[in-house]
Amino acid sequence: MRNFGTALIASALTAQSALAINGSIVMDPKTRMMRDADGAAVIFHGVNVVYKVDPYIPSDGDFDPQDSLNDKDIADL
Numbered sequence: 001m002r003n004f005g006t007a008l009i010a011s012a013l014t015a016q017s018a019l020a021i022n023g024s025i026v027m028d029p030k031t032r033m034m035r036d037a038d039g040a041a042v043i044f045h046g047v048n049v050v051y052k053v054d055p056y057i058p059s060d061g062d063f064d065p066q067d068s069l070n071d072k073d074i075a076d077l
Contacts, residue, residue: 047077 025034025042034042049069051058058069 025036027033028035034044036042049058051067051069059067060070061068063070063072
């Protein structure tokens with residue numbers, strides 16, 4: 001698990017560095033915020049889908065507020 005976390009951080013930093021080279025996103029070392037070309041703060045967000053029961057994959061069948069990740073769930077997001 002520790003290697004996965006390290007790899008995830010390395011991937012994020014690599015992506016951030018690539019964006020900074022292109023001039024799209026830069027890291028402000030004083031505030032530790034990512035900034036766009038206009039200086040506005042950029043906040044990335046996403047969704048965490050975890051299903052911890054065998055087979056460890058959320059159902060893509062009928063909608064269920066606890067156990068599904070299907071087209072309706074994505075549309076509702």
